[in-house]
Amino acid sequence: xxxxxxxxxxxxxSHIHLLEQLETYLQKIFCSAGxxxxxxxxxxxxxxxxHALCWLYPEKSSYTLDEISxxxxxxxxxxxxxxxxxxxxxxxxxxxxxxxxxxxxxxxEPATGYHFILLAExxxxxxxxxRSRCTVQTFSNQSFNSTSSLFDFxxxxxxxSPSIFLNVLEQSKITERESIELLDSLLAHWxxxxxxxxxxxxxxxxxxxxHAVTVLKTSFAHPPMPGSSKIFWKNVYxxxxxxxxxxxxx
Numbered sequence: 001x002x003x004x005x006x007x008x009x010x011x012x013x014s015h016i017h018l019l020e021q022l023e024t025y026l027q028k029i030f031c032s033a034g035x036x037x038x039x040x041x042x043x044x045x046x047x048x049x050x051h052a053l054c055w056l057y058p059e060k061s062s063y064t065l066d067e068i069s070x071x072x073x074x075x076x077x078x079x080x081x082x083x084x085x086x087x088x089x090x091x092x093x094x095x096x097x098x099x100x101x102x103x104x105x106x107x108x109e110p111a112t113g114y115h116f117i118l119l120a121e122x123x124x125x126x127x128x129x130x131r132s133r134c135t136v137q138t139f140s141n142q143s144f145n146s147t148s149s150l151f152d153f154x155x156x157x158x159x160x161s162p163s164i165f166l167n168v169l170e171q172s173k174i175t176e177r178e179s180i181e182l183l184d185s186l187l188a189h190w191x192x193x194x195x196x197x198x199x200x201x202x203x204x205x206x207x208x209x210x211h212a213v214t215v216l217k218t219s220f221a222h223p224p225m226p227g228s229s230k231i232f233w234k235n236v237y238x239x240x241x242x243x244x245x246x247x248x249x250x
Contacts, residue, residue: 005029005084006135008107008116010126013139015091015181018119021139022088026053029084052083057090061187061217063099075106079113092118093125093188100127107133121185125192150174150182150233154212154240155189165237169230179229187216215239 011018027035027042030050036042044050054074058067071087079085089095095103107116107130118134120126149168174182190212197205215236224232 005115007110007114008118008134010092010118010120010123010131010134010136011139012120012123012136014121015119015184016178017139019090022117022119026050026086052085053088054086055088055090058094061191061213061220062094062096064096065099065102068095068099068103071103071106075111075114078111083113084115085113086115086117089116089118091120091184091188092130093120093122095126095130097127100130104129104133121188122192125188151185151189154182154186154236162237166234169233174229174233176224176226176229179224179232183216183220183223187213187220190216212240 011022013021023046024035026045027037030045030052031039031041033039037046041050045053048055054070056063056068056070058064068089074085074087103116106114110116116134118126118130123131123136123138150172153165153168190209194206194209194213197203197209218239219232219236
């Protein structure tokens with residue numbers, strides 16, 4: 001495997017599921033036993049503390065040039081022979097056009113031993129120039145089943161009964177971590193809808209998407225405390241339903 005690692009990979013799927021797949025993938029590469037999951041190397045990879053991995057994650061709704069500047073400063077160093085170093089760009093669909101364009105040369109011709117793995121949930125949010133430079137793999141979203149039904153409530157304009165939402169919420173057993181992941185997914189979805197509304201010059205779509213993005217960004221500032229995820233999502237639901245745009249959502 002180590003001799004056939006693509007320089008740049010784009011993995012598509014739910015974020016939690018991608019992280020699970022990625023942990024196994026990296027352990028097979030770096031672990032002398034091929035991924036035993038118990039040695040110090042495997043544990044360091046699972047804890048995101050391995051020295052040959054650089055994990056990137058956007059602090060807000062999109063990446064900034066400062067957040068990805070570590071790539072340029074790191075890749076300038078020559079690695080030892082047969083060594084490997086991975087840049088893991090989580091939420092790669094949150095790369096702005098400026099950030100994505102700054103990575104094109106590194107993705108196409110990285111220095112020897114350096115590799116990129118981009119994790120994203122929606123391929124349509126990735127620039128074609130990024131996709132064309134990556135080996136693309138799509139993973140199933142099985143690990144996201146516990147919250148996929150909630151995603152449907154917040155990502156569609158189809159009418160539905162609040163009582164049905166409350167029933168699904170009670171059955172979901174959504175955790176604080178899953179809540180953050182769901183917020184990430186929803187924000188990416190509505191940002192995409194907003195951009196499509198602008199392209200289509202659809203005032204109603206723009207209005208609905210703008211309202212949803214505002215609510216979700218506000219919710220990010222006050223994430224759920226331990227044990228409060230259901231209350232958190234009830235509040236988000238109420239906020240999403242305030243105002244004319246939300247009435248049109250059902």
